[in-house]
Amino acid sequence: MKILIINSGSSSIKFQLMDMPSETLICSGLVERIGYQFATINYKTGKTTIQHTHNIENHKQGLRKVVDLLLDKENGVIAKTDEIEVVGHRVVHGGNSFSDTTLITSEVKAKIQQYAALAPLHNPGNLEGILVAEEIFPSAKQVAIFDTAFHQTIPEKAKKYAIPNALYEEHGIQVYGFHGTSHQYVSEKAIAYLKPKATKIITIHLGNGCSMTAVKDGKSIDHTLGFTPSNGLIMGSRSGDIDHAIIFHLVNNLNYTLDEVKTLLTNKSGMLGLTGHMDLRDIQAEAEKGDKDCILALTMNAYRIKKYIGSYAAAMNGLDAIIFTAGIGENSSVIRKMVCEDMDFFGIILDEAKNELRSEGLREINTASSKVKVLVIPTNEELEIAKQAFELLS
Numbered sequence: 001m002k003i004l005i006i007n008s009g010s011s012s013i014k015f016q017l018m019d020m021p022s023e024t025l026i027c028s029g030l031v032e033r034i035g036y037q038f039a040t041i042n043y044k045t046g047k048t049t050i051q052h053t054h055n056i057e058n059h060k061q062g063l064r065k066v067v068d069l070l071l072d073k074e075n076g077v078i079a080k081t082d083e084i085e086v087v088g089h090r091v092v093h094g095g096n097s098f099s100d101t102t103l104i105t106s107e108v109k110a111k112i113q114q115y116a117a118l119a120p121l122h123n124p125g126n127l128e129g130i131l132v133a134e135e136i137f138p139s140a141k142q143v144a145i146f147d148t149a150f151h152q153t154i155p156e157k158a159k160k161y162a163i164p165n166a167l168y169e170e171h172g173i174q175v176y177g178f179h180g181t182s183h184q185y186v187s188e189k190a191i192a193y194l195k196p197k198a199t200k201i202i203t204i205h206l207g208n209g210c211s212m213t214a215v216k217d218g219k220s221i222d223h224t225l226g227f228t229p230s231n232g233l234i235m236g237s238r239s240g241d242i243d244h245a246i247i248f249h250l251v252n253n254l255n256y257t258l259d260e261v262k263t264l265l266t267n268k269s270g271m272l273g274l275t276g277h278m279d280l281r282d283i284q285a286e287a288e289k290g291d292k293d294c295i296l297a298l299t300m301n302a303y304r305i306k307k308y309i310g311s312y313a314a315a316m317n318g319l320d321a322i323i324f325t326a327g328i329g330e331n332s333s334v335i336r337k338m339v340c341e342d343m344d345f346f347g348i349i350l351d352e353a354k355n356e357l358r359s360e361g362l363r364e365i366n367t368a369s370s371k372v373k374v375l376v377i378p379t380n381e382e383l384e385i386a387k388q389a390f391e392l393l394s
């Protein structure tokens with residue numbers, strides 16, 4: 001079964017074509033800067049890599065360009081569009097309506113639209129991708145995979161905020177959680193690898209967005225992102241946890257507008273706000289040269305992760321494994337080392353040599369005496385989406 005996985009953002013479409021159940025990647029690519037004059041398309045198969053620049057006005061034009069490449073006589077991978085039986089869409093916010101992957105109907109689209117109020121940067125682009133794919137692949141089944149779904153198992157004691165109940169009951173103000181496909185994918189990999197002893201796991205997704213999940217018996221029971229993807233860890237340009245009274249102070253005493261506060265905390269804070277750089281590679285390079293802001297920012301970043309490890313070990317009354325994943329988690333031995341330093345109280349002892357080694361798949365980087373396993377597992381959200389879509393339809 002050929003499944004096209006689409007991750008449609010406000011100005012981009014990431015795509016992968018996969019054959020299931022063999023999990024064979026047929027091609028992948030990215031359309032960027034949709035709506036701008038010089039949009040780019042990257043397209044990669046086992047045989048070729050192509051980059052084009054076009055004037056792409058909207059998602060429909062973008063997806064059409066992708067289809068042209070898929071069908072291309074020389075570099076294409078399919079002969080006709082109806083070879084694609086399923087289109088799997090990543091949708092960021094499914095509120096409390098979806099705890100599983102679901103076939104897309106008009107009711108499902110209405111819900112995705114409704115939750116755009118809670119994820120204004122993501123859900124509108126996700127919905128646009130669905131509408132365009134329905135037009136271009138009319139015979140394919142359209143399936144939605146929600147980032148929030150994996151976290152629907154978080155119990156009330158962890159998902160409710162201590163604000164008046166009506167805001168939870170009538171307005172859905174609660175923890176929803178994000179990066180669900182990534183946390184699910186790596187926790188399932190870890191459970192399979194560590195069988196039979198992996199009931200208490202912490203997954204640490206460190207990319208541009210960062211989050212941690214406490215996974216007990218395979219289920220998410222707590223998570224650092226909350227009502228929106230802003231809470232918890234220090235991210236590329238998002239602050240993570242702050243005292244909310246800072247917002248009132250900025251508005252009431254420092255003359256910020258609410259929009260300016262939002263931009264400050266979402267786009268100008270985090271590692272960017274602390275160092276002037278967003279990419280961790282740049283920050284590590286500056287830290288190595290002795291830049292004090294960069295050294296402190298790395299230390300703060302790791303310290304925040306450590307605090308949540310302690311908190312989730314307490315929540316689960318124990319810990320079998322911690323998993324590092326995503327761009328930073330998979331590649332930054334520096335952050336992994338800083339997080340695992342002085343954690344022997346929790347039974348975490350890093351093997352520093354193994355931490356420095358590079359390899360493609362799952363890696364165990366703890367010492368033999370470490371009670372807690374420390375794993376690096378490359379995430380693969382697209383594969384998780386394909387697996388879930390395949391399971392739903394077979």
Ligand code: AMP
Nearest residue numbers: 207208209279280281326327328331332
């Ligand atoms: P993601 O959102 O998972 O694609 O992660 C993107 C982030 O991963 C980038 O912004 C970098 O900060 C970080 N990253 C990627 N490669 C490396 C590397 N080799 N060392 C440190 N950080 C990296």
